Amino acid sequence: MAIVLSFFVGHWLLSVFMQTFFLHRYGAHRMFSMSPRAERVFHFLTFLFQGSSYLNPRGYAILHREHHAYSDGPQDPHSPHSSKGFVDMNVKTATRYAGLWSGAIEPEERFTGGYPSWPALEKVGDSWMTRLAFGAAYSIPYFIFAPHWAFFVLLPMHWFMGPLHGAIVNWCGHKYGYRNFSTRDKSRNSLPFDFVTMGELFQNNHHRYGQALNFAARSWEFDPAYWVIRVFADMGWVRISKEQEMGLAETYVEPADASLAEGAE
Numbered sequence: 001m002a003i004v005l006s007f008f009v010g011h012w013l014l015s016v017f018m019q020t021f022f023l024h025r026y027g028a029h030r031m032f033s034m035s036p037r038a039e040r041v042f043h044f045l046t047f048l049f050q051g052s053s054y055l056n057p058r059g060y061a062i063l064h065r066e067h068h069a070y071s072d073g074p075q076d077p078h079s080p081h082s083s084k085g086f087v088d089m090n091v092k093t094a095t096r097y098a099g100l101w102s103g104a105i106e107p108e109e110r111f112t113g114g115y116p117s118w119p120a121l122e123k124v125g126d127s128w129m130t131r132l133a134f135g136a137a138y139s140i141p142y143f144i145f146a147p148h149w150a151f152f153v154l155l156p157m158h159w160f161m162g163p164l165h166g167a168i169v170n171w172c173g174h175k176y177g178y179r180n181f182s183t184r185d186k187s188r189n190s191l192p193f194d195f196v197t198m199g200e201l202f203q204n205n206h207h208r209y210g211q212a213l214n215f216a217a218r219s220w221e222f223d224p225a226y227w228v229i230r231v232f233a234d235m236g237w238v239r240i241s242k243e244q245e246m247g248l249a250e251t252y253v254e255p256a257d258a259s260l261a262e263g264a265e
């Protein structure tokens with residue numbers, strides 16, 4: 001049982017870390033820099049750890065930049081406040097992401113550029129063969145170590161891990177929790193110590209200071225991914241410039257222009 005649960009928690013944390021570190025903070029926001037070689041290594045690890053639900057950096061970045069610009073307004077690709085419900089929000093997210101990724105939807109010019117690109121790996125990661133192979137591989141530890149068939153209900157979460165993390169953040173982070181700052185949206189901080197999505201659930205802090213690398217803003221808040229990235233910087237794997245450290249780096253992400261202002265609590 002311990003092995004199955006460790007596998008589940010390990011996959012969860014590695015997958016959500018690559019999403020917040022590589023796709024979100026690096027790909028969409030450029031909160032830090034890295035060499036082309038490091039970018040390839042981390043892109044490969046994103047592919048490996050997201051596995052069956054690997055998300056394309058370009059599709060992710062454009063979708064996310066649209067979210068910041070239209071947060072909780074009618075053009076927000078994933079707001080619980082402009083959707084009919086949880087399922088509707090996720091169908092809209094998936095449809096828009098797929099359209100952006102395939103090129104069927106032409107994004108606004110201001111949302112494009114600056115994301116990692118590795119066409120060969122993206123092609124492999126997006127293929128059904130790869131997704132099915134990862135999906136089948138996840139079942140192996142369950143067949144060997146699960147003490148009861150009920151453990152198999154965890155398997156679908158492995159298959160859809162990437163979008164599942166997105167759904168939790170997009171829904172809970174704009175619906176449940178407290179607000180530190182007045183922003184032009186309904187973003188919230190859901191957990192003072194975000195051990196579930198490694199910092200992504202500090203949505204209110206993140207929408208207020210969109211380029212700040214540390215998603216925690218109060219002394220009693222803790223953003224796990226930030227500290228891992230600090231270690232990466234100490235190791236020389238990523239670079240955080242003075243401007244980036246201060247949250248003043250050049251940005252592709254614009255603050256919300258929706259008029260849905262809500263104050264702090």
Ligand SMILES: [Zn+2]
Binds near residue numbers: 024028064068206
């Ligand atoms: Zn963001």
Ligand SMILES: [Zn+2]
Binds near residue numbers: 071173
């Ligand atoms: Zn948000």
